[in-house]
Amino acid sequence: MKTLSIKRFIFFIVLFLLLTTYINPALIVNAESSKNDFNILVVSSYNPSSEWEAFVIEGVKRKLDTDKNINVSYEFLDVRTIYDETYLKSLSDLLNLKYSKSSINAILTIDDEAFSFARSNLFNAESIFFKKPIVFTGVNKSIHFSTEESYYIRGVSEVEDNTALINMILNIHKNLEVINIILDNATYSTVVRNNLIDIEKFFSYPIKLNFIQSSFIEDISNELALNTTPNQVSLIIGDFKYKTTEFICPLTETINQIESTNPYPIYTKSQPYLFAGAVGGITDWGQQQGLVVGEMLLRLSKNEDIKTIIPTYDTLEQTVFNYKMVRKYGINPLLLPEDSIFINKGSFDFLLPTYLLILLWISILAIISLVILLIYKVIHHKHNSKKNKILYIEAQKAEKMKTEFISNVSHELRTPLNIILSTCKLLNLKIKHATLDTDYLKDKLGSIEQNSNRLLRLVNNILDVTRIEAGFMTTYFKMQNIVEVVEDTILSVVDFAKTHNIEIIFDTEYEEILTAIDKLKLERALLNLLSNAIKFTSSEGVVDIYIKTENSNVIISVKDTGIGIPEEYLPFIFERFKQVDSSFTRENEGSGLGLSIVKGIVELHNGTIAVASTIDVGSTFTITIPICIIDKEIPKYAIENSDLSQIVNLELSDIQ
Numbered sequence: 001m002k003t004l005s006i007k008r009f010i011f012f013i014v015l016f017l018l019l020t021t022y023i024n025p026a027l028i029v030n031a032e033s034s035k036n037d038f039n040i041l042v043v044s045s046y047n048p049s050s051e052w053e054a055f056v057i058e059g060v061k062r063k064l065d066t067d068k069n070i071n072v073s074y075e076f077l078d079v080r081t082i083y084d085e086t087y088l089k090s091l092s093d094l095l096n097l098k099y100s101k102s103s104i105n106a107i108l109t110i111d112d113e114a115f116s117f118a119r120s121n122l123f124n125a126e127s128i129f130f131k132k133p134i135v136f137t138g139v140n141k142s143i144h145f146s147t148e149e150s151y152y153i154r155g156v157s158e159v160e161d162n163t164a165l166i167n168m169i170l171n172i173h174k175n176l177e178v179i180n181i182i183l184d185n186a187t188y189s190t191v192v193r194n195n196l197i198d199i200e201k202f203f204s205y206p207i208k209l210n211f212i213q214s215s216f217i218e219d220i221s222n223e224l225a226l227n228t229t230p231n232q233v234s235l236i237i238g239d240f241k242y243k244t245t246e247f248i249c250p251l252t253e254t255i256n257q258i259e260s261t262n263p264y265p266i267y268t269k270s271q272p273y274l275f276a277g278a279v280g281g282i283t284d285w286g287q288q289q290g291l292v293v294g295e296m297l298l299r300l301s302k303n304e305d306i307k308t309i310i311p312t313y314d315t316l317e318q319t320v321f322n323y324k325m326v327r328k329y330g331i332n333p334l335l336l337p338e339d340s341i342f343i344n345k346g347s348f349d350f351l352l353p354t355y356l357l358i359l360l361w362i363s364i365l366a367i368i369s370l371v372i373l374l375i376y377k378v379i380h381h382k383h384n385s386k387k388n389k390i391l392y393i394e395a396q397k398a399e400k401m402k403t404e405f406i407s408n409v410s411h412e413l414r415t416p417l418n419i420i421l422s423t424c425k426l427l428n429l430k431i432k433h434a435t436l437d438t439d440y441l442k443d444k445l446g447s448i449e450q451n452s453n454r455l456l457r458l459v460n461n462i463l464d465v466t467r468i469e470a471g472f473m474t475t476y477f478k479m480q481n482i483v484e485v486v487e488d489t490i491l492s493v494v495d496f497a498k499t500h501n502i503e504i505i506f507d508t509e510y511e512e513i514l515t516a517i518d519k520l521k522l523e524r525a526l527l528n529l530l531s532n533a534i535k536f537t538s539s540e541g542v543v544d545i546y547i548k549t550e551n552s553n554v555i556i557s558v559k560d561t562g563i564g565i566p567e568e569y570l571p572f573i574f575e576r577f578k579q580v581d582s583s584f585t586r587e588n589e590g591s592g593l594g595l596s597i598v599k600g601i602v603e604l605h606n607g608t609i610a611v612a613s614t615i616d617v618g619s620t621f622t623i624t625i626p627i628c629i630i631d632k633e634i635p636k637y638a639i640e641n642s643d644l645s646q647i648v649n650l651e652l653s654d655i656q
């Protein structure tokens with residue numbers, strides 16, 4: 001029993017479902033449309049390049065793109081090319097054919113003509129528009145729907161009122177006499193014209209409205225040329241054609257043509273003209289309209305009944321200005337409505353009158369300059385104090401060197417002077433006691449002479465260092481066999497070296513190397529190196545001198561097996577007054593001027609000097625002088641041979 005009643009229950013349910021599906025066709029459609037996509041047909045009055053309409057479509061797309069199941073098809077009536085009964089009838093037939101197989105769920109019309117077209121077919125049973133929900137935008141005529149029509153039609157009804165626009169223009173241009181109202185022959189232009197005539201009495205002050213209406217740009221230009229008052233502006237609405245070709249004149253070209261005849265600000269009610277060079281206006285903002293009607297279509301796609309959608313009675317207008325044009329016509333931005341939006345305006349384009357703008361930029365520039373100046377001053381101050389610090393350190397160093405030099409020189413002067421004085425005293429005593437013999441006298445006179453030479457060398461060195469530093473050292477260059485000059489200098493110290501039990505070895509790659517030298521100065525430099533080598537080499541040591549040529553240079557090396565120079569002193573060894581051992585207890589005498597004079601002399605020959613040394617192994621000084629050929633004539637200021645033995649005596653006078 002129970003099983004039977006369940007079976008019966010299922011049978012009745014199935015029967016009920018079948019019957020209801022059959023009886024109610026709406027349910028079948030709904031079931032199908034939930035499976036299928038929602039198809040919208042957009043019908044625009046003009047062609048795809050009409051800019052305001054393109055902005056509307058942009059807004060619609062932005063809204064509808066969120067739903068993947070919505071398909072949108074587009075049709076353009078192109079009514080500017082042709083617009084009559086026959087054309088509309090053929091167009092209607094064509095669309096019926098074209099969409100006979102597709103199911104259209106809703107229509108969107110853009111502008112008056114497209115709306116009239118769809119509306120006229122709303123109750124035509126053969127039309128694809130038959131009882132299809134129509135959403136409209138861009139309709140400017142005040143429209144009244146029949147009760148039945150109101151079941152299918154919704155959209156944005158624009159309330160045409162241009163009082164605010166004209167009052168805004170009058171507020172910006174104080175002495176205005178004429179406003180040229182430039183219109184084409186589209187329905188919208190006529191709506192605007194009628195509205196302006198209606199509201200003329202409400203303007204903030206009386207003004208002449210100069211209506212210029214034509215489909216052709218040439219007519220517009222000609223009529224504008226008749227208006228010669230300087231106190232005029234224009235208001236442009238519509239698109240214009242060339243008379244010759246019937247092609248639409250691009251908007252920028254339209255603006256340029258008008259400006260060339262009447263160079264005064266052009267206002268507009270049409271958004272695309274703003275981008276083409278109009279100053280500004282209160283315009284239907286296409287994208288905004290697109291968003292509103294897009295939202296209506298979206299609701300329809302979600303099976304909402306069109307009757308539940310409340311129509312929008314709003315112009316959705318926006319006060320917009322082209323910043324570049326505002327500046328071009330010297331319009332004071334402070335006179336523009338507060339809620340205006342601006343195109344062509346950069347972040348640093350301020351909304352100020354020109355004089356305030358100049359003042360602002362001057363202040364900004366002044367502040368920037370001031371900041372730069374301050375930064376410069378701080379950097380300069382820092383740089384100066386750094387420089388002063390360096391100068392201070394250098395001055396301190398120089399002062400220290402001077403003190404060291406004075407103590408060295410005093411020591412150097414005192415030692416030979418003491419010897420000379422005490423020798424004189426001894427000789428006086430001998431004379432007094434009549435015990436002075438010739439040998440003793442000779443010996444003591446020798447000592448006096450040697451110490452006098454030491455004093456003379458010191459004084460000469462001080463003078464030379466000063467001359468080299470001041471660049472006053474006169475040179476006397478002459479072509480010489482440098483090998484011979486070096487050999488002669490070495491020969492002059494060989495005997496002296498022997499007395500210190502030091503062997504001198506001389507070797508050369510060539511017997512003759514001719515080059516221009518200042519012989520006396522080079523001898524002096526060599527003697528200094530040789531005397532140092534002997535001075536700092538102990539008994540049984542060797543001093544080795546070698547001459548060779550390399551890359552057009554003469555290279556003279558003086559190598560000894562002496563005490564060597566500590567590594568840390570090597571970088572400073574050619575500086576004035578530098579001595580490795582500057583203590584008063586040092587073994588050898590010297591002022592620390594010799595090597596700096598050697599370096600100065602080598603540099604006078606355009607050469608260089610280098611040192612390599614190892615403690616307790618020995619030192620090698622290497623002079624490199626470029627081989628230089630000059631006129632064989634003896635130079636004008638050359639002085640001839642001075643006594644080499646005299647120089648040798650002077651240079652070796654330091655060594656005990």
Ligand code: ADP
Pocket residue numbers: 528532533536560562563564565573578579580581589590591592593594595596619
């Ligand atoms: P000075 O007249 O005191 O010899 P120099 O300028 O000729 O002055 O030498 C500076 C210092 O360099 C010397 O005091 C010595 O310490 C070091 N020096 C120079 N030549 C040699 C060398 N061949 N061997 C070791 N030390 C040397």
